[in-house]
Amino acid sequence: MSFNAAVVGVGMTKQAKSLDHSNISISIEALNLALTDAGMDIEDVDGICARWPGPGGTTFDPGVVDWSGILGTSFRWVGDTYPQGVPGVLDAAAAVSTGLCEVAVVFGGQAGVLGEGNLAGYTRPDNEFVAPWGLFTAAHFGLIANVYFERFRPDRDKLSQVAATIRNAGAKNPDAVMYGRGPYSPSDITNSPLICEPFHLLDLCLATEGASAVVITSIERSQDCPKLPVRILGGSSEWHRQQYVDPPRYDEVASLGKDAFQRTFGMAGLSPDEIDVYELYDINTWEVVRQFETMGLCEEGEGTDFIHENGIGKDQNFPTNTDGGLLSFSHTGWGGPTLKIVEAVRQIRGTAGCSQVAGAETALITGAGSGAQYFNTAILGASR
Amino acid sequence: MRTWSPSELTAYFWTQINSGILVRPVCRSCGANFFSPQVLCPSCQSDSWEYEESSGHGYIYSFTEIHRPPDSSFPSPLIVADIELDEGWRMFSWIVGCRSEDVRIGSRVYVTFEDFDAGTLPVFKIN
Incomplete structure (x- = not known):
């Protein structure tokens, strides 16, 4: 089984701690950048996967249809999948492959919501058996990670090196929110304030503003687009339980x-060590380690040692989160997962600037994670 | 602290908490204990379940000490735990009345009840 689909356009707005925009205006800015990149305009689009952020619109499902009015167009296919990123791209690829639509866009982001000191609302799930306890998303991951720490006792210095490496990539990337912040040593990570065990401030991802977008069409039509088409070689999702309701347990989600x-x-006909660039969901340092283990690159409990021996820097064995990731580049809420698709496409096109991994032809992208109780992954590759 | 609004499904749980009693749904059809409360039993999908009083005893499956609670109305630090109750169900709660150094994964705990501005909460202490 394979997709007949390729990414032909990507768009990314400025990413910052806060932006003087609305959710809708920043998302449309990213969409237009991606359409320009694809040599298309909104009239070419007949499929859409984009969470409607409001204000305005309706509470009817699928909310994504609310975009039709503001964009002044109608659609053949709408994907209401949440979040965007990998699940949105896979749904769109399936829709394009089967002819439900010819050109699908996946986009989203946030702006004007994280002003001074405002917590990102999505990090504080509202459930009567969760909210009273002061839980936030990082604490759900902490509950899982602490069991791992108890059983495997990973070397804290090596774990901190994971965060330092990813953050130091962002420190050198002018487009990253944390550009210029660094370089960090492992002890800088370990000595940053403890937020929730075992995570220190610099182990945890950002909450920032900005938007990103991708345009997907068939391989045939991709040949007419100005940029190198990037094929969707494979992908799959796991939905274990609804996120952030009942306690996630290490033994169930490890x-x-x-x-x-x-x-x-x-699907892609590749093995885990044949990937050129790894854009992993780095919602925290430990979740990156867990993914190396789950991917099969090493055994359970050996991830920090494996990463330490092989390296995840741009010029090392497993270049990971080349743009600085969610830790340093940006994390824009529901639209955040799409940022990783954009970076993967830029890597394969060879246009990733200072983050570029020489000769990258394949990229692995992941989303969500153990604490969220769902996970998704896709592989993109050069169309040759 | 966040206030919460019980639903028709969960109102009895909170009423009992206010009386110092910890309850959980028990399925009349298959005997499963479950939490959080759902319309149907997650093990057999039967709608025949009732709240029963829990012994309030269990152990800490995992915990995390939170040093930056979501807002200043929460105590800090805060030990949030995933409690496995002896009847075979789980809930989030706090470990109170001890230092974090004294808390271990696997520690035996028992329920107690504390009043906060937002309402009464079931919390746990180390045996």
């Missing part, structure tokens, strides 16, 4: 993603 990885590598 291997979350194993099946999705196997199916995805199978």
